[in-house]
Amino acid sequence: PQPPTPATGNGSVSGVVTDSATGMPLPRTSVAVFVFGNTGTRSVGTVTDAEGKFSIGGLPAGQFMLNLDHLGYVAPATGNRLSDSQLRPDEKKEGLKLTLTPTSGISGRVLNAEGGAVQGAIVSLEPATPGVNLVTSDEKGQFRISGVPPGRYRVAANPAVMPFPPEIRTDGTREVHYARTYYPDALTVKAGQRVEVGAGAETLGIDIRLVRTPVVTLSGRVLDVPAGGKTLVRAVASAATGGGVQMAGYVKADGSFQIWQLDPGKYTLIATNTSQGPGLQRGVQSAPVEVEVSGLD
Numbered sequence: 001p002q003p004p005t006p007a008t009g010n011g012s013v014s015g016v017v018t019d020s021a022t023g024m025p026l027p028r029t030s031v032a033v034f035v036f037g038n039t040g041t042r043s044v045g046t047v048t049d050a051e052g053k054f055s056i057g058g059l060p061a062g063q064f065m066l067n068l069d070h071l072g073y074v075a076p077a078t079g080n081r082l083s084d085s086q087l088r089p090d091e092k093k094e095g096l097k098l099t100l101t102p103t104s105g106i107s108g109r110v111l112n113a114e115g116g117a118v119q120g121a122i123v124s125l126e127p128a129t130p131g132v133n134l135v136t137s138d139e140k141g142q143f144r145i146s147g148v149p150p151g152r153y154r155v156a157a158n159p160a161v162m163p164f165p166p167e168i169r170t171d172g173t174r175e176v177h178y179a180r181t182y183y184p185d186a187l188t189v190k191a192g193q194r195v196e197v198g199a200g201a202e203t204l205g206i207d208i209r210l211v212r213t214p215v216v217t218l219s220g221r222v223l224d225v226p227a228g229g230k231t232l233v234r235a236v237a238s239a240a241t242g243g244g245v246q247m248a249g250y251v252k253a254d255g256s257f258q259i260w261q262l263d264p265g266k267y268t269l270i271a272t273n274t275s276q277g278p279g280l281q282r283g284v285q286s287a288p289v290e291v292e293v294s295g296l297d
Contacts, residue, residue: 009060011035011087015096016052017068020076021199025052026100030069035087037062061089066098073100074131074149104197107144108206110137110157112178117141118210120160125153126189150199154192155183156242157208161261163247166215178210179263180242185209187264188240214295218259222251222271226284229275233257241265262293 017029031054032045039060048054064087066080080098087093110121121137129149137143137157145155158180166175182192183206197203218235225231231251237243241263249259251271271286 009058010090011059011061011092012055012057013059013064013066013087013093013096014053014055015094015098017048017054017070017098017100018052019073019200020099020101025050026070026073027052028070029054029073029100031056032067032069033059033064034067035059035062035064059087061087061091063087066096068098068100070100072147073102076101077150101150102200103147103149104199104201104203105144105146106148106153106155106195106197106203106206107142108155108183108204108208109141110143110159111141111207111209112176113210113212115209118157118159118178121157121210122160123155123157123208125155126192127153129153148197150197152194152196154189155195155206155208156192157181157183157210158242159210163249163260165217165258165260175215177213177215177261179213181208181210183208185211187211187213189242190240213264215261216293216295217297218262218267218269218291218293219297220257220269221255222257222286223255225251225255226273226275229273231271231273233259233269233271235259235262235267235269237263238266238268241267264293264295266290266292 013033017026019026027048027050029048032043033056034041034043037060042060044056046054046056063085076099110118112118117140119137119139122134123143124134125132132147135143135145159178179187184193186192195203195206222231232248234245234248237246247259247262249257251257269289274283
C-alpha cells in the first residue's frame with residue numbers, strides 16, 4: 001500500500017520574527033508550520049529573510065501550529081500563541097508577529113573552604129532545563145553555563161568524589177571531603193539562593209564555596225542474598241539532598257556492605273541482586289530503607 005498523499009491547498013501564513021528583548025528582526029530563523037486537517041498532518045518549513053519575514057503557502061485547511069528555531073533563542077514563556085489558530089480553506093493569514101527570547105549565561109567560580117580554586121566540579125542548574133548542559137570547573141575553578149532561558153535557578157557544584165575510604169597519610173593530615181553545595185554555600189536545595197537570569201543578559205559572579213563535611217561510612221548487612229550474581233546497595237539521595245544516586249557499594253560474601261563519602265542528608269537504600277542464566281537475566285530487589293547521614297559513621 002502507498003502512503004496517503006498529504007492534503008494540499010491554497011492557504012498561507014506569513015509574518016515576522018523578532019527578538020523579544022530588543023525588538024530587532026531575526027533573520028535565518030527556521031519556521032515550520034504544521035496543519036492538522038481531516039486527511040492528516042501537513043508540515044512545511046522555510047527560513048526568515050534579512051528582515052525577519054517569512055511566508056509559507058500551499059497549505060490545506062485545518063488547525064495549525066508554528067514552530068520557530070534559532071540558535072541562542074528559546075520560545076517566550078507565554079509561547080507564540082495565536083488567538084485564532086484555525087486555517088480556513090484558501091485563507092491567507094498575514095502579518096503574524098512572533099518573538100523569540102535570547103538565552104543567557106551564568107558564570108562564576110567553584111572554591112574550597114579556604115577560597116582556593118576547585119577543578120573538575122560538576123556545575124548544574126535546578127530545575128534542570130532541556131538544552132542546558134552540565135559544565136565542569138576549569139583549573140582556575142571557573143565555569144560558565146550557556147543557553148539558559150530567563151528564569152530563577154539554583155546553581156549547584158558537585159565535586160568529583162570517589163566512594164573510597166579516606167587516604168591513610170603519614171604526615172598527620174586528613175583527607176578533606178567537600179559536599180555537593182548550592183550557591184552560595186548551602187548543603188540543601190531549600191537553603192540555596194536563587195539566581196535571577198534575564199533575557200540575553202550574562203549573570204556574573206556566581207561563586208560557590210564548597211562546604212567541608214566529615215568523611216563518614218554507611219555500613220550494614222543485606223539478608224537473604226540469593227546465591228550467584230552480584231548484589232549492589234545504592235544510596236539514592238532525597239530531593240532536598242540533591243536527588244539521584246549519590247554512591248553505591250557491592251555486598252561482600254558475608255552480606256556486609258560499606259558506602260563511603262556520602263554527603264549529609266536523607267537517603268533511601270536499595271539492594272539489588274542480578275544473576276545471569278542461559279539467555280536469561282533475573283533480578284531481585286530489597287524493600288527500601290530510609291536513613292539519614294550526618295557527621296558520624
